[in-house]
Amino acid sequence: MKLQLQPVVAAVLATVAVLAAPQAYAQKAEVIHWWTSGGEAAAIKEFASAYTKGGGTWIDTPIAGGGGAQARTVMANRTMGGDPPTAAQYNYGRQYEEIIKEGLLNNLDDVAAKGNWDKLLPEKIKNAVKVDGHYYAVPVNLHNENWVWYNKAVLEKAGAKEPTTLDEMFAAMDKIKAAGGGVVPLALGGQGWQEGITFRGVLLATGGLDLYNKTFKDKDTSGPGFRKAVETFKKLKGYVDPGSPGRDWNLATGMVIEGKAGFQMMGDWAKGEFINANKVAGKDFGCFMAGGPKMPYAIGGDVFVFPKSKNKDSEVAQKKLAEMMISPAMQVAFNNKKGSIPIRTDVDTSKMDVCAQAGVQAIKEGRLLSSDNELLSPDAKGAFEDVVSKFWNSDMSVDDALKSMTVALKR
Amino acid sequence: MARSKRPRRLHLALHVALLPLAIIALLGYVGSVLWSIRISFSSSRLFPRTDWVGFTQYERLFETERWIVSLNHLGILALVYILGVLVLGTLMAVFIDQQVRAESWFRTIFLYPYAMSFVVTGLIWQWLFNPGLGLQSAFRQMGWTSFTLDWTVRPDMVLYAIGLAMIWQGSGTTMAILLAALRGVDEEQWKAARLDGVPKPRYYLSIVLPQLSPAYATAFVLLAVALVRTFDVVFVMTSGGPGDASEVPAKFIIDHLFGRNNIGLASAASVVMLSTVFAVLAPLLYWRSRVQARLAAGH
Numbered sequence: 001m002k003l004q005l006q007p008v009v010a011a012v013l014a015t016v017a018v019l020a021a022p023q024a025y026a027q028k029a030e031v032i033h034w035w036t037s038g039g040e041a042a043a044i045k046e047f048a049s050a051y052t053k054g055g056g057t058w059i060d061t062p063i064a065g066g067g068g069a070q071a072r073t074v075m076a077n078r079t080m081g082g083d084p085p086t087a088a089q090y091n092y093g094r095q096y097e098e099i100i101k102e103g104l105l106n107n108l109d110d111v112a113a114k115g116n117w118d119k120l121l122p123e124k125i126k127n128a129v130k131v132d133g134h135y136y137a138v139p140v141n142l143h144n145e146n147w148v149w150y151n152k153a154v155l156e157k158a159g160a161k162e163p164t165t166l167d168e169m170f171a172a173m174d175k176i177k178a179a180g181g182g183v184v185p186l187a188l189g190g191q192g193w194q195e196g197i198t199f200r201g202v203l204l205a206t207g208g209l210d211l212y213n214k215t216f217k218d219k220d221t222s223g224p225g226f227r228k229a230v231e232t233f234k235k236l237k238g239y240v241d242p243g244s245p246g247r248d249w250n251l252a253t254g255m256v257i258e259g260k261a262g263f264q265m266m267g268d269w270a271k272g273e274f275i276n277a278n279k280v281a282g283k284d285f286g287c288f289m290a291g292g293p294k295m296p297y298a299i300g301g302d303v304f305v306f307p308k309s310k311n312k313d314s315e316v317a318q319k320k321l322a323e324m325m326i327s328p329a330m331q332v333a334f335n336n337k338k339g340s341i342p343i344r345t346d347v348d349t350s351k352m353d354v355c356a357q358a359g360v361q362a363i364k365e366g367r368l369l370s371s372d373n374e375l376l377s378p379d380a381k382g383a384f385e386d387v388v389s390k391f392w393n394s395d396m397s398v399d400d401a402l403k404s405m406t407v408a409l410k411r
Numbered sequence: 412m413a414r415s416k417r418p419r420r421l422h423l424a425l426h427v428a429l430l431p432l433a434i435i436a437l438l439g440y441v442g443s444v445l446w447s448i449r450i451s452f453s454s455s456r457l458f459p460r461t462d463w464v465g466f467t468q469y470e471r472l473f474e475t476e477r478w479i480v481s482l483n484h485l486g487i488l489a490l491v492y493i494l495g496v497l498v499l500g501t502l503m504a505v506f507i508d509q510q511v512r513a514e515s516w517f518r519t520i521f522l523y524p525y526a527m528s529f530v531v532t533g534l535i536w537q538w539l540f541n542p543g544l545g546l547q548s549a550f551r552q553m554g555w556t557s558f559t560l561d562w563t564v565r566p567d568m569v570l571y572a573i574g575l576a577m578i579w580q581g582s583g584t585t586m587a588i589l590l591a592a593l594r595g596v597d598e599e600q601w602k603a604a605r606l607d608g609v610p611k612p613r614y615y616l617s618i619v620l621p622q623l624s625p626a627y628a629t630a631f632v633l634l635a636v637a638l639v640r641t642f643d644v645v646f647v648m649t650s651g652g653p654g655d656a657s658e659v660p661a662k663f664i665i666d667h668l669f670g671r672n673n674i675g676l677a678s679a680a681s682v683v684m685l686s687t688v689f690a691v692l693a694p695l696l697y698w699r700s701r702v703q704a705r706l707a708a709g710h
Binding site for chain 1: 456457458474475476477537541542543561563564566649650652653654655656666667669670671672673676
């Protein structure tokens, strides 16, 4: 069969022409994050749909792993390797300290000037995202990790009074334990970071702002307050079920939602799970801050950073993303699904539930404190949580734990 | 043995063909090892730095309790895993060597676990051991209420749970290696032994297995390497928990490389692991080469 040359050449040229034509994606934005639970996914969908409605293309790149270590790893590797995402999620604190130092992030000074971030953001939050006078991250929410959530029906059935402090919680858990029936008083996911959150909640309940700062800012663990916190922390072990090691945080929240457990000490991203399960705050579940109603809000939460890229289009997409994320409408929509509170105080708070309103009150009263994420390097924080986890899971003595914790803090 | 009279062109062609592999091996493999060693002498955190800090990272490493604990665990796992696999592999190989009827079925069944990655193995055994979801809860629901199998949540037993999962996964390949070597053993020996009235177990133990020492050496090397690399099964089964009761060096290294933003410390740990492996395997390989040389000279 003789091959006709002309049609073949024409076909080849046509193919090449199609491939060579620039792909006209409307502002592509690839976003790396670690929001993979039900409530979290619903929240980031708000951002995605708003961005898409504004004419952009949102490429979602979730990387599972509570705490986000895997996601931050991928982000660092890809940025170093020359294929950075358009945006990446981080937590407030020193996690992104080094990538800023290496000059790998675009700064957001023009978006900040346009949105008047200097006036808009509370002081502590501004200090967390403004490094060396430049804005490097857009804050999207404010989480408090030291909440306690409880299932109202479970408490009622056990005849327990709804607690507002940690001491009252112990009394309620005793009632639940006595009532039996397979209900676990305290649902804990046995992972290092969750045990860490539990410990910091106990620390705030024991000695408040002063003890917290003494421990994480001054790295000073001497003194009776810290010791008492460590002992109280171990007391909680008696209320946790044996299947706890390794459990994911949202499965522990699920236990409380389904009435299989009474309490969970977790950040207010757990509230997102309750909301996703159509539970109502104040009716189905209750909340209180571990350190009591006047407890300072430890700044936790999420920001998005924008790595430098060779692609000029990405800068436009990045600015669009930042503006969209901090807009008042998006702040309310996103945070309602997420369980956190907006970082702007100029939004309508009437639609927020009781737990969120307590948080907004804390911001208005300026009761914010720098979290351990900001005060400790990831290495020191990790080492400290190693000791907390080991102390929780083994029969390590309180004295040994104190010694190891002191060493860990100084890293 | 006379030198083969291959034409020189062919010799050159052979060497050129192997060049890409050699380059990749040198650059990729040896190069990264050298780079890791270099980084372990720096103060690198999230990104590499080019300073020199002497042995600081190594000092810090051995002051880190979690690292010492992980080394202890590696030692325990070495005993449990390597011994367990060698014994189980031997038993399975000898069993199949009996020329049983459904030999190929048994071979397939014994080898199946190896087809699963360590991740799947870890998940399966994690579910089996979970007190709320696994064997314990199943037996209790069936009526046996005092049955306990919660090794993965007990700090004192979790390492053995992991060892069990690894033995299950790894016995198949050792069995295959030993079976291949067994098939090379002369059938006449069994006839001679039967004439002398030697019972079968004694025959295997005293006559056959000693002849398999090259196969055992191979199996041991493969097992030792797999052991030092143990990360995925631990990560999936227990995440090193409860606490650090099932921490292993590979997981310590990965955690510090990524989550803890400390590649200097992780590189120091990697160099320690490398030295340990060398220290164990080098004498073994040297001994094997001496035995080979003796055998070759004896002919």
